Amino acid sequence: MSYPVEQIANIINASATLRVPATIRYLLTDTRQIIEAETSLFFALGNHPVRNGHQFIATAYKSGIKNFVVTNTFNTANYPKANFLKVKNTLLALQQLAAFHRSQFNYPVIGITGSNGKTIVKEWLYQLLQKDWNIIRSPRSYNSQIGVPLSIWHMGSQHQLGIFEAGISLPGEMQHLQTIIVPTIGILTSVGDAHNEGFSSLQEKIQEKLLLFQQVACLIYCVDDLPKGITLPEVPQFSWGNDEHATLQIQQFTYHTKKTEIRFVYNRNEGTLVVPFSDKASVHNVLTCLCSLLYLKLAIPVIQERILQLHPIDMRMQLKKGIQDCTIINDSYSNDIDSLAIALDYLQQQAAGSKTTVILSDFLESGLPAENLYHKVVHLLRQKNINRCIAIGANSMSNKAILKQAAEETYFFIDTAQFLNEWFRFSFQSEFILLKGARKYAFEQIAALLEQQVHETILEVNLSALAHNLRAYQQLLNPTTKTMAMVKAFGYGSGSVEVAKVLQFYGTDYLAVAYIDEGVTLRKAGIALPIMVMNVEENGFNALIEHSLEPEIFSFQLYHRFHRFLLEQGIEKFPVHIKVDTGMHRLGFEVSEAVQLAQQLVSNNTMWVKSVFSHLASAENPAQDFFTQAQHLQFLNFSDTLQNILNYKFIRHIANSAAIVRHSAMHHEMVRLGIGLYGVNSLNEQGVTLQTVAALKTTIAQI
Structure with a gap:
């Protein structure tokens, strides 16, 4: 289905500058996902000063995109052959357009929310119902404020049923998703602690999720999951659980090695269902699907046959x-x-x-x-x-x-x-x-x-967990604070190239490696992010320059060697990172050497300071907070002295993974994510929820 750009301007209440005729078939929020440039509409999302969709308009324009939704303040003068729809909020405009598109269809739509199992239930319902319906569903776990409208946009007249997920992390978000999905059937999956950090209590989170079901013809849920005090929407309900008032009352679970037998009562008749799974999470999700199929009037023998054909869903490519x-x-x-x-x-x-x-x-x-x-x-x-x-x-x-x-x-x-x-x-x-x-x-x-x-022992790396950990730390930062991610030591054993590609995809600002050859490997793999090299050797200076790697300068000896090399090459203002020793006593200039270093940087003019940084020795230890604060004060003194003499600004970074959580005053312009990015939480307190990135798995030879 397509819309003239003029109609879209009216739908989203945009102030339009229309220079070329256009019909829109595709919506874009990422210039790396262009399918058909001439029929695509790019939404410049976000007002983050570092990660802002407006920064990619030039790239999109060069790629052939000629239709853009931007904020009112964006200057369109540099793009004479493009259409611009100006709005106050580009995300709301995307959601408005998706809501209008949803209103064009009258077939049933299943809306799914919960803490766990949303994608599994969606995919299993697709498996169970695809023989009877032509189904449109959310791709993967596209359940966010951006993912939902992009999913809804794919609804077409050829479909007969829609199945869409809705995920939230903050109060007020579900109302937006409800107006986009407008589900006719609601499913509440297992409710747990995921995304609890955005809510004052589990009850508040559940009540927010239930806003999705204000207008449904039926709400399907497990009555045993809900804590006391929850107010359900006043809509027809299909519940399951041990409660005697449940629509589908569970009598008994009998677990076997690879299957589970479930005895239940439905419409006053006893029945038995065999599920091809023995883990409780899968059984829970199958029962939610069972209720959905019963509500849709499928016969129990048909349901049993199809459930036996269900297969596990691998949530990661x-x-x-x-x-x-x-x-x-x-x-x-x-x-x-x-x-x-x-x-x-x-x-x-x-x-x-x-x-x-x-x-x-x-x-x-x-x-x-x-x-x-x-x-x-x-x-x-x-x-x-x-x-x-x-x-x-x-x-x-x-x-x-x-x-x-x-x-x-x-x-x-x-x-x-x-x-x-x-x-x-x-x-x-x-x-x-x-x-x-x-x-x-x-x-x-x-x-x-x-x-x-496959060898008997393997290291399994979960890149989805890595992305989760990155976002978990980013949520603790101000919008202007950059992130530098450590991929030294082969990405702490997790595969430097694979890790770097994920970090680049999810908007990390800087990478840091231990040695020059690690940086060269990343460049050859297509990594375009700026890369800081922490241990620089003289015989690698050529490779450093050739691959646009930025060295850490930690002593006058290294400074003079690199200065002579740059002088011989006729290079000026090459980007470098200055390390200062504030008490860890591993590497770095002394604080007292700031004036001497600054004067040489100014007079020689071969290097340009991109950042000044230091290492905290005990940021995770509350008993050492006095020492940590003293380190920070020395770092500020060194930075201020250097900046006053150089007369230009540079990035400062001293906060490691622990300091990101415990010392927000030390975030400055950038923070460094090290072992915390890989799921290792050095803190005993509840500061950040991390997922395990790497797991060693082996074959048992003998018991």
């Missing part, structure tokens, strides 16, 4: 090392056009210019005519510059003429078995391979061929 120096991205738990677009974005992010191959199965029950569907697939693959496409399935074979245009090389197989018999024809070498297949095509067999052999 699996990124694994492959044969011949390849990287395998396995995203085969769902296969539809929306999830393909997201997977291709992730592939492009990880590949960073390396060769790419997509192995793709047929799309099942897409609701689109085959010709339209495969034209969309071709457009997505070409837009991401995929080098090789391997299509598997009868429908792909029937649409060869269209799919041949998808990549430089295209190959077709009638089924997975044929590919497995002939896969040796391909030379997979140093490339990124995306597996995107519907479950019936058993792409796990392809993954087993392409992935490196």
